[in-house]
Amino acid sequence: MRWKVVQIPSETASSRGAQAEAPPPGRIHPARRKRAVRARTIDVRSLRPQPSDDAEVLFGPNDGPRPHTRADCAEGPRPCPWVSCRYHLYLDVSPRTGSLKLNFPDLEVWELEESCALDVADRGQAGSERIGALLNLTRERARQLEEAALLRARAKISG
Numbered sequence: 837m838r839w840k841v842v843q844i845p846s847e848t849a850s851s852r853g854a855q856a857e858a859p860p861p862g863r864i865h866p867a868r869r870k871r872a873v874r875a876r877t878i879d880v881r882s883l884r885p886q887p888s889d890d891a892e893v894l895f896g897p898n899d900g901p902r903p904h905t906r907a908d909c910a911e912g913p914r915p916c917p918w919v920s921c922r923y924h925l926y927l928d929v930s931p932r933t934g935s936l937k938l939n940f941p942d943l944e945v946w947e948l949e950e951s952c953a954l955d956v957a958d959r960g961q962a963g964s965e966r967i968g969a970l971l972n973l974t975r976e977r978a979r980q981l982e983e984a985a986l987l988r989a990r991a992k993i994s995g
Contacts, residue, residue: 873942875972880934906954915951923953925970939972 902918903909909916919926926945928937940948950956950970962970968978 873940873972876938876941878936878938880936909952910954910958914955915946915948917945919945921952925951925953 903912909918909921916924918924922929925939926948927939929935930937945951953970956962956967956970964975964978964982967973967982968975971978973981
């Protein structure tokens with residue numbers, strides 16, 4: 837993709853130089869994130885217990901036991917109602933600090949394109965672009981996470 841050179845009006849030219857490169861109106865740089873809303877992290881220390889009528893949305897349905905294995909949930913409802921599952925794509929919990937990261941703060945759980953990382957893994961290979969979109973990350977960050985996971989797996993295998 838090529839950028840066109842835009843002439844800056846003379847009253848602001850002295851402060852920024854005579855020319856500046858800018859994307860055409862309505863276009864974004866291809867390497868920039870595609871979603872306007874970034875993930876939001878919530879510090880659990882700042883949360884106060886509040887009564888909620890949305891307990892089923894937050895904690896999943898209360899009509900049966902929570903699945904504990906992939907076999908238990910593979911044929912379950914989609915989008916997955918168990919947001920607290922470690923493989924759910926809606927939020928991440930930091931094991932070190934306990935903080936919550938809402939991957940899609942502008943969407944509700946039922947609006948997600950995919951809700952379970954295990955469903956994506958069952959379908960096989962996906963590129964960094966697709967993984968980045970599912971996790972609300974850039975494709976470069978998805979590639980870095982993949983590389984780090986492969987290094988950890990190799991270290992466990994070798995010894």
